Amino acid sequence: AQTVTQSQPEMSVQEAETVTLSCTYDTSENNYYLFWYKQPPSRQMILVIRQEAYKQQNATENRFSVNFQKAAKSFSLKISDSQLGDTAMYFCAFMIRFARGGQGNLIFGKGTKLSVKP
Amino acid sequence: DGGITQSPKYLFRKEGQNVTLSCEQNLNHDAMYWYRQDPGQGLRLIYYSQIVNDFQKGDIAEGYSVSREKKESFPLTVTSAQKNPTAFYLCASSIDRVAGELFFGEGSRLTVL
Numbered sequence: 001a002q003t004v005t006q007s008q009p010e011m012s013v014q015e016a017e018t019v020t021l022s023c024t025y026d027t028s029e030n031n032y033y034l035f036w037y038k039q040p041p042s043r044q045m046i047l048v049i050r051q052e053a054y055k056q057q058n059a060t061e062n063r064f065s066v067n068f069q070k071a072a073k074s075f076s077l078k079i080s081d082s083q084l085g086d087t088a089m090y091f092c093a094f095m096i097r098f099a100r101g102g103q104g105n106l107i108f109g110k111g112t113k114l115s116v117k118p
Numbered sequence: 119d120g121g122i123t124q125s126p127k128y129l130f131r132k133e134g135q136n137v138t139l140s141c142e143q144n145l146n147h148d149a150m151y152w153y154r155q156d157p158g159q160g161l162r163l164i165y166y167s168q169i170v171n172d173f174q175k176g177d178i179a180e181g182y183s184v185s186r187e188k189k190e191s192f193p194l195t196v197t198s199a200q201k202n203p204t205a206f207y208l209c210a211s212s213i214d215r216v217a218g219e220l221f222f223g224e225g226s227r228l229t230v231l
Contacts, residue, residue: 004160009158035219042224043206043224043225044222044223044224044225045208045210045220045222046222047219047220047221050219091160091161105151105163105166105176106151106161106163106220108160108161108162109160110158110159110160111160
């Protein structure tokens with residue numbers, strides 16, 4: 001069975017600084033996707049960034065980047081130049097990609113609550 | 119605008135009553151999902167549907183039922199058999215089960231008194 005672990009229940013960062021959220025996962029599969037989702041106080045989940053396991057290059061979306069270490073099964077999220085609007089719950093998620101097409105279900109970690117302070 | 123609409127946003131019910139949560143999408147997505155969110159638990163999959171008239175149980179389907187009579191709609195019924203129904207419920211959809219990205223509604227908060 002696949003599991004996703006986020007070891008930091010809560011974190012805080014000063015505005016304009018950089019913060020890294022940790023995520024580890026456990027799987028015996030070789031092909032999969034990894035995601036970071038953001039859930040602001042409005043409660044609507046939004047996709048932040050996505051990584052395909054077969055791609056060695058780390059994904060980047062503006063101020064958000066990941067450090068994907070496949071051998072270590074680690075998938076951390078770095079937020080640069082933190083903004084007040086980044087305050088939210090952040091969920092790491094995992095999804096198997098089947099060889100014959102299709103995918104498994106999204107498996108979520110328990111989340112990290114990030115507070116950006118002015 | 120395209121998106122996913124969940125209703126109601128807040129719902130209070132007495133213990134023993136069935137409750138149906140609505141989820142409608144106008145994104146023309148094939149797959150739809152229901153998740154339950156509890157504090158400190160992350161999201162857990164209740165049911166999902168890849169096509170009309172077909173759906174599959176997720177990890178915590180007991181006490182819930184769904185239907186998928188139309189592509190746009192995927193209502194969730196929380197039955198009296200669900201032992202701890204008070205939670206935040208999220209509906210999501212994706213283009214198909216190959217795309218990998220889910221789009222979420224704003225959620226429904228159910229409180230059972």
